[in-house]
Amino acid sequence: MNLIWHRADLRLHDNPALSEALKAGPAVGLVVFDPNILRNSTPRRRAWFFRNTAALREAYARRGGTLLVRSGQPWEVLPQAISELGVNRVYAVRNSTPYARYRDQKVAAALPGRIVWLEGQYIHEPGSILKPDGGPYTVFTPFSKRWWAAREPVLLEAPAHFPDVTLPLGFNPGIIPEEASDIPLPPAGEEAALGALEVFLQNKLSRYHQNRDGLAGEGVSRLSYYFTLGVLSPRLAARRALQIGGEGARKWVNELCWRDFSGDLLYHRPQMLHSAFDPRWDDLPWNDDRELFAAWLQGHTGIPVVDACMRELRATGFLSNRGRMVVAQFAVKLALLPWQQCERAFRDLLLDGDNASNLQGWHWAGGLGVDAAPYFRVFNLITQAKTHDPGGAWLRRWVPESGGQPHPYKAPVLDLELARKRYLAAAEKIARKTGAGVPDQSFQRVAPRPPENEPGGS
Ligand SMILES: Cc1cc2nc3c(=O)[nH]c(=O)nc-3n(C[C@H](O)[C@H](O)[C@H](O)COP(=O)(O)OP(=O)(O)OC[C@H]3O[C@@H](n4cnc5c(N)ncnc54)[C@H](O)[C@@H]3O)c2cc1C
Structure with missing residues (x-):
């Protein structure tokens, strides 16, 4: 057996x-x-x-x-x-x-x-997509070109029946614990996941490229919590989308490529669990302010878009990709909160919490050296809300006291303009002194470490 x-x-x-x-x-x-x-x-x-x-x-x-x-x-x-x-x-x-x-x-x-x-x-295993010189990629676009050119994996059917096995007499198959969730959970299991995939493909895939960026997360698949536990095969999902075809399908499968890129980054550089992808950004003047951290985490900063994101995440375990970028930018660049604590606390709230994708997202949105994301790009949080939640219905739902308006609904925990200037001054100083901020060059500065004892990873 x-x-x-x-x-x-x-x-x-x-x-x-x-x-x-x-x-x-x-x-x-x-x-x-x-x-x-x-x-x-x-x-x-x-x-x-x-x-x-x-x-x-x-x-x-x-x-x-x-x-x-x-x-x-x-x-x-x-x-x-x-x-x-x-x-x-x-x-x-x-x-x-x-x-x-x-x-x-x-x-x-x-x-x-x-x-x-x-x-x-993954669709393509971490460590399998390499540069022509055999080294790992650190920038998404060239990684994705190789990824798209790689041979498609062969899909496998579920077995119709398992052959009989004889277990020793009295053998205990073990009990699966039940734990109460603090949020309503989606239907579990691969049948539910495959059903949700088909609903997405039929109803949203063709317009995915146009609708994926909304803060309300209405144009997306919400399949990430199935992918994270492998309840749904990303290889099958990509194949089904590409069979349907079109611009939406290509864009969606490219997001699955981001998932593979995330796995690949962490595979080659496990240090990103603790240290900035480009470690020169570790020298930013981090501000270990417990009150500020709690205001961010609880969704009480006074800034509607940040608070709506964190309240939605706490209440549902899900947040749109746009929302994730917004709260990570706020925490890393504007509040200069120690990003490791924020990344961890944020992952704990996500139903799809995944070390590789979450780390990639935090390093990317925080401008810490992943991909070509420029450190000097700082979101205007008012514009983000106006552009990605026009009409303010999503804001109104999660922060009723904002009345759906993107401007602070109470004295904010940070003066956004001063915070932006403070971050940019500090980041520019590091960039001038060390050359940080030029994509694809910092990687060689730190040799990848072999896998190590990291109890607590997932
Ligand atoms: C700060 C931050 C933290 C994040 N943390 C996680 C996390 O812990 N777990 C997680 O699965 N994703 C994470 N992401 C990536 C992305 O936001 C989610 O995968 C996506 O929002 C899930 O929604 P969806 O299933 O509707 O995605 P869709 O838009 O329908 O995309 C399909 C699938 O592609 C993958 N995907 C999409 N965008 C990304 C991306 N940017 N990076 C990696 N994979 C992607 C996911 O598996 C997703 O289910 C994070 C992004 C950021 C910016």
Whole structure:
């Protein structure tokens, strides 16, 4: 018998680990509740993970299969499960965050030669899209050109039935915990995800390129929370969109390319968990002001667009990409809050919270050296609201006291104009002194570190 170790691939469709395991013979699935990840998560994210695990167990059961669950350190749980079940090999889809690589090295050391690693978390695996000289990309556009030219992955069907397996008498498949979420959760499981994909493709894809930028997030797919746990295959989603075709489809699939780019950046540069992508920006005069941080996090800055974003995120676990850029810019550039704390607190509120995409988003929006995002571009928060929420309906919904108007509804925690000047003066000083701010050159200054012990990553 073989074991399919599901991690960020809580699905049966297009799952290379599952397909390869079943080619080799009968197999059972396993999800490990890893305390290193769970203790660093939040009730909404744990609840979402448990519900999607339960949905996966049901999907297995409907096809005559078994999904086991166990709690504990994966490098202890896996060897134990293997000896209890008499497992031959373990099949798993590779993950590439610093913690995942640390975890998988430990598990591989505990089970020498018995794990088969496969690709499938991304469309193109982190580390696989390289410059002609073999180095990693740091700027999106050239990365995306290579990405679009790469060979399309082969899609895999979900199995119709699992072959029978005989589990040892009295073997306990394990209980999936239930945790109350502080927000309403979307329907869990791959059937719901595949259904939501089709609804998006039929109703919104053709105008995605025109409507994707609204603060209300109405023109977008809202599939990110399925992609993050691998409940939906990004490879399948891209294929379906490109089959339909058109400008909207191309733009949407390009966003999935951003997802791959995010994974690739973190793979090559795990330091971005702690340090600015271009570490010269670590020298900005960070302002560890607890009150300011709390006002930002709670949505009480007095600046309608910032407060609407943070209140919507707290209440729903979702925020449009435009909204994410706005609050990250406010926190990093205008408030100069230590970005690591903001990135972490922000990720905790997101249902789609994902180390790689969130870090990329914060480094990008904060002008910390990712891509060609210029450090000197500072959003005008009034204009952002006017342009991306014309009419103010979204503002009115989340900050009724603003009356839908983009101007501060009370004395703001920051004078936006003074804050902008303060940031620009500090950033220009660093840029003049060190040459920071020129894309694609800073990367060579710091050698990528090998994966390290990062308990708490996901
Ligand atoms: C500060 C900041 C933090 C972010 N944190 C996260 C995060 O923790 N998890 C996350 O999944 N995305 C994150 N993003 C990226 C993006 O905002 C979300 O993926 C997107 O808003 C999710 O909505 P959607 O599913 O409707 O996206 P759509 O517009 O429908 O796009 C389809 C898919 O493409 C991917 N995608 C879209 N935009 C991006 C992007 N800029 N970077 C990477 N992938 C992208 C997502 O998987 C998304 O589901 C962040 C962006 C910023 C600026």
